[in-house]
Amino acid sequence: MSTEMLNAIVTGASSGLGAATAIRLAKPGAKILINYASNHADAQATADQCRAAGADVIVMQGDVSRDEDCRALAAAAAPWGHLDALINNAGTTKHVAHSDLDGLSAEDFQRLYGINTIGPYQMVRAARALLEAGAKAKGRPAAVVNVSSVAGLSGIGSSVAYAASKGALNTMTLSLARALAPLIRVNAICPGYIDTPWFTKGRGAEAAKQVRDFITAKVPLKVASSADDIAALVCFLASPQSGHMSGELVRMDAGLHLVN
Template identity: 50%
Template sequence: MKPPYENAVVVVTGASTGLGRAIAVGAADQGARAVVINFASSESEAQETARQVRVLGAESVIVQGDVGNDADCIAIAEAAAPFGRIDALFCNAGKTTKPAHAHQLDKLSGDDFLDVYRVNVVGTFQTVRACRHLLERSGRAAIVATSSVAGVTGNGSSIAYSASKAALNTMVLSLARGLAPKIRINSVAPGFMDTVWFDKLGPHRDRIRESVIERTLLKVASTPEDIAGTALFLGSEAACRVTGETLIADAGLRMTGG
């Protein structure tokens, strides 16, 4: 059986750390010919992602850019252009804002919402638009957007973040219609992921992790590699008849009311 990404040209936004890195490295491990690695600010981490991709035998290209800026999305597409096509685009770049739950109506501003939507929703749209012509040359093109279970439950790092992911899920439905029949698009909606983002929480990190393990049906705290497997499935030919779907990968957290 041939590797799922044999000879594929893959683009991953937000690929310097976490899920983006896991997707980029996973695609290389599954036979990708080339992986375009986008980052916004963490160049050293992006270089490490590229190193891991090269170790697995794929060519790596690094491109800096903020997907909230249309010109940067065009630059990401241009980085893939020498390969002649894009077979799988992973729109993984995203952001949140700090206010958690209590008193969000007072702490969140309209600018907070606009900033989060600029990356999570508009950034995904602009990336898809910029890469469309290269995806249409593929013959097996797939897009996978990184959503969140927060877009389904409304229980996320902030109201603005949850709302942006719900908007993303709806946009995937619209894009599935607009991009068919040449391009498939789906989203993956993780729950908690044990990433470096949670290191910022200091002593609260372990408490949150243990709480997640207790509340999920599968009694686990997912890693980026766990979720990358799901994203890579959606981007592969194994999912060739799946489009317009949001696949929740939260270890059953939603089912427990978490």
Template identity: 50%
Template sequence: MNLTSKVAVVTGSSSGVGAATARLLASKGCHVVINYSNSSDAAQKVALDCQHFGVETLVCQADVSDDDACKGLAAKAIAKWGRIDILINNAGTTKFVPHHQLDGLDKNDFFALYGVNVVGPYQMLRACEFALRASGDAAVVNVSSIAGVRGIGSSIAYAASKGALLTMTQSLARVMGPEIRVNAVCPGFIQGEWLEQGIGAENYQKIKNSLEESAPLKKTCTAESVAESIVNFVEGHSIVTGQHIILDGGQSLM
């Protein structure tokens, strides 16, 4: 896919992987919808970064677990550009609870995580489906996690939600063709403030060092390296749908 003048919706793009993906798409000539739930100032900063590449942006507040908000986000993009060619379902949430502490999670935690991590991507694709099909060569990339493949990560609820997102990626890929490709990326440890704050600075550094020592590529993900793989699914892989790729420096091989 030639990204020049295409339109991409990137959920959760005020920081981290979403922001890096928005910037990379913009650098390739793609107009971008910057979505945030709370961080308006950060979203505006990302929009300015994207505009430096000569593209247009649209900053939209929306909680993807809210169906009406998803419909409104898609409608605003279509009203501005008349099209949507790319959907990156990056918005996500978690609760940090050690897996052995079963009392640390209740049904409301599961509902909250599934609402953003699983229902949100479904609602966003549904809201964008008409425009994506009209594009004729559209791409959807869901940001899952190694947690969804291996049952690890910040909590059992998080791992379960990301596993469900991978299953849903396959289901949607079967019915969205031939106009829309649906794939997923599964990052491992991603360097950044979000994870460091979640697990604590000391634990963050210890885990990062351990993974980088043992992984065949001796590295862990950055927001930019994950964005690179997301955009590769968008502009390449024209024959691929319903697949996921693990991004962990080869750590899962060990």
């Protein structure tokens, strides 16, 4: 992994994958903006770990479904002069069986699309000038990493609305990779199961344990991926080591897609 210091915004970074990514990016000289939607205490705990690693950290509340919040996040990073990476990690879902068509409303779709799809678009738009400045300052493209899901590739996951929002994020990744080249690279990661509080909050502790045990038994690699496991891929795509990659949807699911 590159040891270069990056200026980066990480949305949804109070816990889980976003927090793990921010902590991995943290090192002396790095500048990291940690965005959170509601959990200020966890965001501060993440920031403390980043500062302990030597990073300069901003902690800022913001709802990425609101364009004014996205522009405020970019404005907070503007004094740095440029951005090297934007990590669009903020996401949400509603746990509804795919067969339960009455379990999702138009409002549910709008809420999930607002955060999972429109939010990343608005963040890219707000941060574009800073990312382009980073490309010019460093002499190589800046990086956008969209955190998608295998749900967006296979139509699986916590609900039809969630899978649809991540599928839209995947195609948007391809569109933006074309539109923003050569100054900005845009890639997406498509993780499978991640062992974070996401499932506990959505389904309860016992149901979350059942999902973890089921996944561990089912996937060929017989592991439950941690947030830090997936964060390693996010940071690779944000780093100069992936400098010739753009428009990629990188699956990381412990081999789940190999199971019939």
